[in-house]
Amino acid sequence: MAAARRKTTEFLIATEKCVGCLECQMRCSVVHHRVFNPQLANIRVTPAKNGASYYTIAYLDSCLKCGSCVRACSFGTLVFGASEGPA
Amino acid sequence: MAKKSGCHTGRALEVDLSRGAWSVREIDDETRHLFLGGAGFNAPLALKMIPPGIDPLSPENVILIGAGALTGTEAMGTPKTEIVSKSPLTGTIGTALTGHVGAPLKWAGYDQLIITGRASSPCYLRIFDNEIEICDAGDLWGEDIYATTETLWQRYSPLETTVAAIGQAGENLVRFSLILINKCSTWGRGGQAAVWGSKNLKAIVVHGTQGLKIADQRAFKRLLKTTTDKVMSDRSRDLWSEVGTMVTWEIYARMGNLHVDNWDTAIDPKYAVERFGIEAYRAQTRKRSIACYSCPIACKAELEVKEGRFAGLNTNTSCNMVACMFYAAAAQAEGLPEVAKLNDLANRFGLDNISVGNLAVYVRELHAKGIIPSGDLNGAAQPGVDGAARLIEMVALRQGIGDVLANGWHAIEAHFGDAAKDLAVHIRGMDPPFEPRTNLGTENLGIFTCPRGGHATAALSMTVVPGRKPEQLAKYCGLVGIPPERVGEFVYEGAPGSYGAVNVGRLLKHVEDVNAAYTACGICSRPPINRLYTIEEVRDYLAAAAGLELSSEDVKRAGERIITALTLFNLREGIDRSTLRFPHKWIAKTLKHGDLEVPPVDEALFNTLLDDYYAERGWNVAEGRPTPEKLAELQLAAL
Numbered sequence: 001m002a003a004a005r006r007k008t009t010e011f012l013i014a015t016e017k018c019v020g021c022l023e024c025q026m027r028c029s030v031v032h033h034r035v036f037n038p039q040l041a042n043i044r045v046t047p048a049k050n051g052a053s054y055y056t057i058a059y060l061d062s063c064l065k066c067g068s069c070v071r072a073c074s075f076g077t078l079v080f081g082a083s084e085g086p087a
Numbered sequence: 088m089a090k091k092s093g094c095h096t097g098r099a100l101e102v103d104l105s106r107g108a109w110s111v112r113e114i115d116d117e118t119r120h121l122f123l124g125g126a127g128f129n130a131p132l133a134l135k136m137i138p139p140g141i142d143p144l145s146p147e148n149v150i151l152i153g154a155g156a157l158t159g160t161e162a163m164g165t166p167k168t169e170i171v172s173k174s175p176l177t178g179t180i181g182t183a184l185t186g187h188v189g190a191p192l193k194w195a196g197y198d199q200l201i202i203t204g205r206a207s208s209p210c211y212l213r214i215f216d217n218e219i220e221i222c223d224a225g226d227l228w229g230e231d232i233y234a235t236t237e238t239l240w241q242r243y244s245p246l247e248t249t250v251a252a253i254g255q256a257g258e259n260l261v262r263f264s265l266i267l268i269n270k271c272s273t274w275g276r277g278g279q280a281a282v283w284g285s286k287n288l289k290a291i292v293v294h295g296t297q298g299l300k301i302a303d304q305r306a307f308k309r310l311l312k313t314t315t316d317k318v319m320s321d322r323s324r325d326l327w328s329e330v331g332t333m334v335t336w337e338i339y340a341r342m343g344n345l346h347v348d349n350w351d352t353a354i355d356p357k358y359a360v361e362r363f364g365i366e367a368y369r370a371q372t373r374k375r376s377i378a379c380y381s382c383p384i385a386c387k388a389e390l391e392v393k394e395g396r397f398a399g400l401n402t403n404t405s406c407n408m409v410a411c412m413f414y415a416a417a418a419q420a421e422g423l424p425e426v427a428k429l430n431d432l433a434n435r436f437g438l439d440n441i442s443v444g445n446l447a448v449y450v451r452e453l454h455a456k457g458i459i460p461s462g463d464l465n466g467a468a469q470p471g472v473d474g475a476a477r478l479i480e481m482v483a484l485r486q487g488i489g490d491v492l493a494n495g496w497h498a499i500e501a502h503f504g505d506a507a508k509d510l511a512v513h514i515r516g517m518d519p520p521f522e523p524r525t526n527l528g529t530e531n532l533g534i535f536t537c538p539r540g541g542h543a544t545a546a547l548s549m550t551v552v553p554g555r556k557p558e559q560l561a562k563y564c565g566l567v568g569i570p571p572e573r574v575g576e577f578v579y580e581g582a583p584g585s586y587g588a589v590n591v592g593r594l595l596k597h598v599e600d601v602n603a604a605y606t607a608c609g610i611c612s613r614p615p616i617n618r619l620y621t622i623e624e625v626r627d628y629l630a631a632a633a634g635l636e637l638s639s640e641d642v643k644r645a646g647e648r649i650i651t652a653l654t655l656f657n658l659r660e661g662i663d664r665s666t667l668r669f670p671h672k673w674i675a676k677t678l679k680h681g682d683l684e685v686p687p688v689d690e691a692l693f694n695t696l697l698d699d700y701y702a703e704r705g706w707n708v709a710e711g712r713p714t715p716e717k718l719a720e721l722q723l724a725a726l
Contacts, residue, residue: 019328019378019385022190026161026381029298036094036160037194037298038247046247047269054375072161074318074383075328 010081017077018055020047027072043069093302093634094160095119100197104286105204109219123645124156126169127607128199130652133171134726139659143175144285146205153199154189155609156633159299163314164616165609166380174277176262176495177516177540180656181277186379187268191249194295211290224289231435232267239292252290253280254437256483260284262495263442271387271403275439276542302634310628317619318383327615330365331386332408343525343680345416349448350512350672353680354416363415371423384615392424402431413444419470429475436483445518447475452510458503463488509671514541524678524685526553527585529595532696538653544612548598560589567597568622568643583695592699604646648721651713664711669693
């Protein structure tokens with residue numbers, strides 16, 4: 001299963017479920033840099049500002065598609081795409 | 088200065104607003120072991136840095152902001168960051184908690200922020216890692232919190248900055264003004280914003296890029312798996328995540344905990360549920376949930392009024408249940424859109440919802456009894472959204488009689504005299520959120536022992552809901568570190584008080600100690616978070632994340648040390664058990680709750696329970712004062 005996950009190229013993002021806890025960014029930074037630092041994460045959750053609702057969620061080009069962020073999300077905002085996992 | 092290996096940065100940033108200078112001081116290993124973090128670091132420093140007897144609104148007052156030991160890590164629900172100063176509302180130690188500020192502060196490289204002195208003109212403090220700047224806030228002074236926050240977000244865009252700001256109420260030194268963080272999360276209760284206002288401090292902007300390392304990643308990962316499993320198997324989680332604290336609205340309404348006319352009558356539960364309950368909340372104002380850092384619950388919310396006079400209003404709530412308690416019940420707002428409107432106004436001006444609601448019913452009674460003439464109130468005594476909105480504006484802007492009301496309960500009593508004194512319900516100058524006549528659990532007794540006056544976050548326990556069974560209570564005793572051989576001293580038939588089955592006086596000591604220790608770690612007091620952690624798990628997290636080698640007894644003992652240090656601050660101010668006054672309404676008046684007339688609490692019962700509480704603490708019972716032996720045992724003798 002781990003190999004299949006590494007091949008996954010799609011994460012599905014349900015922006016409306018995001019609550020801004022930043023667990024995904026913290027997980028990404030600790031997995032890849034061994035430090036809790038959202039500024040080093042390959043996923044960026046930007047809070048609602050200037051009257052706009054919800055968050056914007058974006059992946060940087062440096063994302064390795066490891067899926068750590070998806071596993072850290074407990075609100076169902078990030079989920080693996082259909083290609084994830086064994087057939 | 089060496090950086091610590093764990094998630095403590097070991098650094099405190101000290102900013103002197105008078106001199107416009109800053110420096111970094113070390114937080115030593117002994118302090119980390121004795122006080123754990125955040126709220127713990129603040130307690131002894133408040134005693135050392137805030138001179139006795141000062142005016143809380145003078146430059147001598149000190150602002151201490153401490154991030155929890157686990158704050159800034161991925162440990163779930165551990166964002167709590169405490170602000171401390173001498174409270175301008177109560178004259179006691181003033182403390183308040185938020186779920187923001189601490190994480191970015193630690194990512195910037197600081198466990199604690201210390202602010203002293205007074206700026207010569209309005210300013211805001213910018214902390215971006217090692218870049219510290221005291222900036223001119225002339226253009227922001229007079230603006231409300233939402234406008235201030237938006238301006239500062241825009242100014243530092245596209246960086247993801249955290250903005251803590253005060254509104255006009257804080258600038259005008261209203262003694263129950265609050266600080267709002269990122270337009271949502273509060274440092275409420277006790278008038279912390281007035282302390283900022285007195286220092287000409289409009290806002291703090293924080294951004295951190297340094298991050299936090301932890302001591303043992305493998306152990307941390309194992310612990311996180313255990314916590315995650317508990318979160319995902321919690322059957323109440325989905326509802327908490329959707330409607331937040333409104334989960335408890337119906338329970339509180341049925342208990343009679345929501346007063347509608349200055350503590351004489353409880354809200355009709357049927358009306359409360361139909362008009363303000365979860366279904367109405369979903370349909371009328373809830374838009375989405377908002378989380379503090381690392382929280383798997385997300386009990387805060389963005390509100391959007393869907394229909395009616397306030398249609399389109401968009402605002403945030405830190406705790407919609409509290410907004411309903413004090414606007415739907417006390418202020419008698421007509422519906423949830425009106426609650427949202429009042430919450431929005433209080434957020435923008437920077438006022439404490441609890442105090443505004445309690446003040447609204449009090450003013451209404453003073454007006455009904457002819458103590459305040461109608462002309463002085465300009466409609467502010469009217470029940471409903473318009474009256475309460477007028478009251479908020481008068482207080483925040485100190486208009487007319489609002490100038491008196493803004494000075495808090497002690498000043499209000501002094502102004503209106505004896506006739507008004509028996510009508511005021513407050514403890515040491517802070518109006519409480521809980522009603523002890525319907526349920527005398529630890530939180531209802533804890534409002535009398537809480538170092539910051541009539542609030543009881545540190546006293547929240549399973550007794551918040553009445554009718555727990557002896558076996559449940561006995562199990563709970565174990566969770567707060569009471570050894571099995573002593574449980575019989577706590578849970579027994581005929582225990583004093585309406586709760587029965589458990590001696591809430593004795594239990595309160597242990598609840599406060601554990602909650603204080605958890606708070607020092609950053610763990611939120613909301614039940615779905617608090618119950619995720621046993622004391623042993625907290626010990627293990629502290630070892631894995633912060634590298635602290637402690638026993639579970641050490642962890643709880645740190646909480647005892649924190650409560651004791653905060654109490655020492657009050658004792659130094661001459662505030663001890665002899666100066667405690669039980670609100671007249673609670674000891675002399677019945678509460679109408681539907682067809683029931685709930686009797687007052689016997690003053691002797693309050694005193695019996697407090698005797699038991701202080702005896703359990705091992706303190707001098709008559710004075711509520713730690714003995715020299717106890718201070719030595721807690722390694723606090725130097726304080």
